[in-house]
């Protein structure tokens with residue numbers, strides 16, 4: 001478990017001071033895929049760098065399983081960094097070394113024997129799906145493949161936590177999806193807690209279970225992804241969930257009840273699902289707003305449905321939609 | 337001068353001199369150049385590393401004063417003309433080699449002149465490195481020493497080789513000047529025959545051989561740098 005307690009970070013530069021983070025408190029539980037999302041300059045990278053003490057917080061603490069990382073010596077920190085590894089937007093592979101040697105690198109740092117390191121690296125190449133790239137150099141690989149090698153390298157020391165700073169921001173949507181699938185798989189199979197820094201809502205939608213929205217160095221909102229998406233409270237969250245401000249223009253008939261349907265990897269497309277509901281349940285739902293997209297055979301995004309007033313109909317609709325799986329349905333009250 | 341240069345008499349005389357003295361001179365020049373470069377790298381490489389690693393936000397920050405002294409000394413040594421430096425270091429040369437004249441003795445001023453230059457070249461090579469790579473190594477728990485040895489140097493190899501090539505060709509040029517303090521080699525032949533005895537053809541040939549040597553070192557260095565660079569898809 002990682003607890004960030006009242007963390008602040010102020011940079012002193014020639015041009016004055018920059019308060020990059022202000023009084024951040026967050027808890028990441030073991031096994032979470034925790035998203036930290038915010039616009040550029042919100043302080044995301046600074047926050048993630050404070051988690052492994054690449055950046056020393058000005059105030060506050062980072063506790064890992066109860067241990068205060070700020071109180072550790074440089075040497076002790078180096079040990080902790082084998083448990084909390086990191087992948088980056090630019091992959092940051094050693095360009096003069098083969099993929100195999102890149103993956104061996106953290107093991108080499110830790111003093112693991114060559115043969116043993118190599119064996120582990122080969123296993124990791126298998127896990128990330130590039131068993132035939134051991135002797136290739138990073139420059140010979142695509143961006144997605146390079147990130148897979150970086151992931152393998154980050155897993156070499158069998159970390160408890162993997163920090164991803166904009167790890168998919170340099171990749172195209174398809175590759176992004178593949179990498180996110182890999183991360184999800186790693187989270188499930190190896191039980192590694194993952195913290196994902198991103199400016200892309202779709203990334204959080206796709207794999208995170210919890211999310212913190214960072215805005216101007218403060219946490220604007222924090223919670224279950226589905227809850228935050230279903231009913232964003234803060235302005236920053238609303239801006240991210242409704243980038244075009246659609247929520248304001250949603251027409252609601254008098255008396256109409258509104259459901260927000262969040263698709264979090266559902267196996268059914270949005271509009272056909274509503275049509276199917278009309279056929280199966282004889283409920284005529286009005287699609288007020290929809291922003292969904294398909295990645296592979298799964299759907300992500302959300303939708304606002306207008307429903308007739310009767311409680312019974314609403315209940316049936318909620319039940320019907322929820323049964324699809326990976327769909328979260330909540331009633332929206334008091335807006336518009 | 338030109339008309340006297342290519343008379344058959346001059347040519348046969350030059351060929352004789354070349355046949356008798358050139359192989360040894362070539363050997364001397366190569367030996368002095370390679371040794372001086374090697375020592376200059378032995379001294380300059382760690383200094384160059386310190387110049388980068390020792391900075392305020394380098395991997396091994398050193399006290400400001402230390403960095404300042406280092407920079408001043410390097411700049412100072414680099415600003416002394418080689419001809420004067422050769423004379424200035426006589427006492428040091430005598431201390432190390434036992435004499436201040438001769439081929440081996442000429443290595444000392446060459447090294448003194450070249451190592452600050454090499455330090456700057458190493459510095460510029462290391463600065464080319466993507467700082468994110470260093471951050472990556474830190475995030476994986478690398479110690480400052482490990483970052484220098486396992487990341488900064490290996491990742492800079494192609495650039496270092498290119499810069500060491502510049503160093504060796506520059507030093508080769510300087511060896512010619514050491515003929516003045518009795519250092520042997522192509523420079524001595526050029527000066528002795530060309531300047532003191534007006535045998536310009538010998539001088540011309542010595543210079544041409546020097547040029548060929550520079551070209552040779554340069555093309556070997558460039559080829560090696562490209563060959564070893566894994567960023568290029570071979």
Ligand SMILES: Nc1ncnc2c1ncn2[C@@H]1O[C@H](COP(=O)(O)OP(=O)(O)O)[C@@H](O)[C@H]1O
Nearest residue numbers: 011013018020039040041042043044045046047
């Ligand atoms: N080393 C630094 N020195 C000075 N200011 C910095 C430094 N690192 C980040 N900042 C500032 O802190 C703020 C947050 O930056 P960052 O964490 O990189 O944001 P994000 O990753 O969300 O885009 C920015 O205003 C940035 O200019």
Ligand SMILES: [Mg+2]
Nearest residue numbers: 044045046166
């Ligand atoms: Mg960032």
